[in-house]
Amino acid sequence: MATVTTPMLPRRVHNALTDLALVGPATLAMLCLIFVPAVLVAVLSFTDYQFGAKAFNWIGLENYVELFTDRTGKRAVFNTLYYAAIVIPCSMILSLLVAMGVHQVASWNKTCANIFRTSFFLPVAATLVAMATVWEMLLHPTLGLVNIVLDMIGIGGERWLSDRKLVLTTLAAIGVWETVGYNMVLFLAGLASIPRHLYEAAEIDGADRGWERFWTVTWPMLGPTTLFVMVITATRSFRVFETVATLTKGGPAFASDTLVYAMYREGFIYFKAGYASAITMVFFIFVFALTMLKVVVAERKVHYR
Amino acid sequence: MRKSIIAAVAGSFFAVGMAQAEETTIRVHYAHPNIFSKIQEKLAVAFEAEHPEIKLDFDAPAESYETGVQSLLRDAVANKLPDVAFAGLSTWRILEARGLTVPLDEFIGDEAAFEAQGYTPALRSLGQYNGKQHALAVAASTLVVYANPELVERAGGDMDNFPTDFDGLIELSAKINELDRRIEGAWVSPHDWRFQSFLGSFGGRPLNADETKVTFDSEAGIAAATVYSRLAEEGGMQFYEDSVARQAFNAGTLGLYIDSSSLMARVIEGAGDRFEVSVQPFPIAAEDKASVYLPTGGSGMVMLTEDKAKQDAVWKYMQFVSGPKGAKIIVENSGYAPTNSLVVEDESYLGDFYKSNAGARVAHAQVANYAGPWYAFPGDEGVAVTDVILAGLIEVIEGEDPEEIIKDVAAEVRDSLELN
Numbered sequence: 001m002a003t004v005t006t007p008m009l010p011r012r013v014h015n016a017l018t019d020l021a022l023v024g025p026a027t028l029a030m031l032c033l034i035f036v037p038a039v040l041v042a043v044l045s046f047t048d049y050q051f052g053a054k055a056f057n058w059i060g061l062e063n064y065v066e067l068f069t070d071r072t073g074k075r076a077v078f079n080t081l082y083y084a085a086i087v088i089p090c091s092m093i094l095s096l097l098v099a100m101g102v103h104q105v106a107s108w109n110k111t112c113a114n115i116f117r118t119s120f121f122l123p124v125a126a127t128l129v130a131m132a133t134v135w136e137m138l139l140h141p142t143l144g145l146v147n148i149v150l151d152m153i154g155i156g157g158e159r160w161l162s163d164r165k166l167v168l169t170t171l172a173a174i175g176v177w178e179t180v181g182y183n184m185v186l187f188l189a190g191l192a193s194i195p196r197h198l199y200e201a202a203e204i205d206g207a208d209r210g211w212e213r214f215w216t217v218t219w220p221m222l223g224p225t226t227l228f229v230m231v232i233t234a235t236r237s238f239r240v241f242e243t244v245a246t247l248t249k250g251g252p253a254f255a256s257d258t259l260v261y262a263m264y265r266e267g268f269i270y271f272k273a274g275y276a277s278a279i280t281m282v283f284f285i286f287v288f289a290l291t292m293l294k295v296v297v298a299e300r301k302v303h304y305r
Numbered sequence: 306m307r308k309s310i311i312a313a314v315a316g317s318f319f320a321v322g323m324a325q326a327e328e329t330t331i332r333v334h335y336a337h338p339n340i341f342s343k344i345q346e347k348l349a350v351a352f353e354a355e356h357p358e359i360k361l362d363f364d365a366p367a368e369s370y371e372t373g374v375q376s377l378l379r380d381a382v383a384n385k386l387p388d389v390a391f392a393g394l395s396t397w398r399i400l401e402a403r404g405l406t407v408p409l410d411e412f413i414g415d416e417a418a419f420e421a422q423g424y425t426p427a428l429r430s431l432g433q434y435n436g437k438q439h440a441l442a443v444a445a446s447t448l449v450v451y452a453n454p455e456l457v458e459r460a461g462g463d464m465d466n467f468p469t470d471f472d473g474l475i476e477l478s479a480k481i482n483e484l485d486r487r488i489e490g491a492w493v494s495p496h497d498w499r500f501q502s503f504l505g506s507f508g509g510r511p512l513n514a515d516e517t518k519v520t521f522d523s524e525a526g527i528a529a530a531t532v533y534s535r536l537a538e539e540g541g542m543q544f545y546e547d548s549v550a551r552q553a554f555n556a557g558t559l560g561l562y563i564d565s566s567s568l569m570a571r572v573i574e575g576a577g578d579r580f581e582v583s584v585q586p587f588p589i590a591a592e593d594k595a596s597v598y599l600p601t602g603g604s605g606m607v608m609l610t611e612d613k614a615k616q617d618a619v620w621k622y623m624q625f626v627s628g629p630k631g632a633k634i635i636v637e638n639s640g641y642a643p644t645n646s647l648v649v650e651d652e653s654y655l656g657d658f659y660k661s662n663a664g665a666r667v668a669h670a671q672v673a674n675y676a677g678p679w680y681a682f683p684g685d686e687g688v689a690v691t692d693v694i695l696a697g698l699i700e701v702i703e704g705e706d707p708e709e710i711i712k713d714v715a716a717e718v719r720d721s722l723e724l725n
Contacts, residue, residue: 140553161546
């Protein structure tokens with residue numbers, strides 16, 4: 001039968017063509033939509049191209065030198081690292097706690113657990129820009145609920161988004177609020193996949209208190225999930241943009257300027273497309289290297305079943 | 306029989322073809338739909354009634370002048386520019402710098418005759434660069450003081466004797482600030498345009514006339530920055546984002562809100578029944594009134610099409626919008642001041658409007674007396690340096706020495722613009 005269908009082509013060639021037909025279109029689309037633009041951005045980063053201009057000059061590495069020596073450039077890099085340094089650990093610890101709590105609640109009341117799960121997941125499902133407006137109202141220095149409550153218990157309020165020393169921490173707190181729900185779902189999936197008999201075994205071996213159970217069974221078994229959550233949270237916090245753009249526009253006085261916002265500001269407000277491309281490249285290398293490092297190094301140390 | 310049908314069909318095609326040849330469609334771009342969508346609709350209806358041979362086709366409006374320029378530049382790269390655009394009075398030069406705008410001098414022809422149609426030199430200057438007319442202003446706004454009369458009077462101020470100088474304003478701000486822990490005195494943004502207004506009030510300029518020297522660290526510039534410093538130190542002003550200040554003013558917890566007159570309709574609407582907003586002129590500080598200018602925000606039209614027939618249609622549209630009939634529509638539906646002097650001089654256009662809008666008269670008189678261009682810094686770093694100035698002034702508000710900061714900022718701006 002098989003010989004009848006392909007009299008002209010040997011089987012191997014036929015299979016190869018089939019593979020190509022299946023993989024080809026997607027590969028082509030990826031090349032056109034991701035790789036070619038990425039290469040163009042890389043090329044632009046060595047020019048002084050102005051958005052909309054008819055010509056440009058090659059300026060070598062000048063854009064990169066500016067990013068790492070210029071005051072605003074350095075500040076954007078530092079601010080991004082500071083933001084990530086708060087969001088990554090806080091979001092992971094909080095979401096793990098919430099997930100374990102919800103997991104426990106689920107063992108005695110499913111409905112209650114569902115309500116918790118939904119409300120923690122709500123920030124993920126809601127549009128962040130709309131939510132940012134809600135935050136703006138809550139954090140308003142004189143009319144916001146946060147300061148009014150603080151005022152009532154006798155602690156003076158703060159200018160959460162207008163104080164240069166506070167603004168990044170405030171944005172990071174919003175960042176934690178935004179990512180906890182997402183991470184919780186991931187941790188919940190991880191927790192659900194831990195076989196019950198491991199806990200029983202631990203109990204027989206004497207690890208019967210909550211803390212011991214956590215360290216001997218839960219935490220090691222969550223290794224792969226934790227790694228995944230870490231990578232996701234890191235990339236998400238490195239590309240923080242919406243809250244900055246809607247709440248502070250990088251201000252006051254560049255105090256909340258982050259890499260991706262700087263990219264937008266330079267490219268689309270200042271029209272310095274060349275410089276914005278250089279920031280994009282640095283950001284890309286940043287996230288790529290980080291992801292690779294974590295995956296390659298951490299994967300060897302992560303406990304797999 | 307068949308022949309006659311063919312002839313009839315051919316004839317009707319021919320007729321359709323003729324009609325299309327007579328009718329010109331022009332594509333229009335504008336920004337800020339929250340202010341302009343209703344105005345554009347009314348303008349289009351009135352214009353098409355007067356010129357049935359021209360049809361207007363609107364692009365989806367851009368959220369702001371900045372995003373508007375972005376989309377125009379993208380269109381330029383893709384060779385899909387609209388025929389005419391409404392740009393910000395500070396953003397049209399970005400289009401001019403890339404050679405996208407068509408100079409209007411050829412269409413204006415005789416300058417004296419043009420001036421007689423209500424286009425005064427001060428208002429024409431808003432769209433001129435290097436001796437050429439690139440844009441026609443159609444809506445103008447300057448900085449005004451929005452006051453909450455209840456707070457002013459509670460603090461012992463007198464609305465009939467409202468301060469006309471900065472000393473009085475700072476003193477009033479301090480008094481209002483003392484009223485209650487949650488009530489604040491005055492607020493003004495340190496943003497580029499606002500600072501240029503303070504600078505102009507003291508008779509200073511950001512750059513010299515041929516744009517080869519940075520001059521905002523002059524005595525006038527230091528005086529302007531000092532007002533910010535005193536507003537903060539003596540008047541109790543703190544730095545906030547614009548929206549935060551506007552919410553506070555609407556809620557009645559901010560006494561004096563200093564911002565663009567284009568926001569007038571929204572500010573009055575925001576205050577609602579809580580209090581009656583009073584609009585006061587921006588203080589003029591310089592002794593020599595001739596040296597004073599208030600940078601003018603607003604909207605101007607630029608011609609973008611290269612097609613001769615479309616250029617003629619666009620020019621008719623521009624004349625209509627910037628003429629008295631267009632100005633009347635724009636003024637009555639926003640807080641903008643007219644950019645055509647005929648509409649102000651002739652009571653038949655806006656007489657009734659002024660009777661019920663006292664604040665508008667304040668803003669319009671200010672534009673008529675002191676309108677000047679909103680300086681756009683030249684070159685690739687032109688927009689970027691405005692953020693440097695803004696950052697410096699935030700430091701002044703937070704207690705740094707105004708003279709020192711303004712000199713540092715000027716030095717940094719000189720470096721960026723390569724104007725040493």
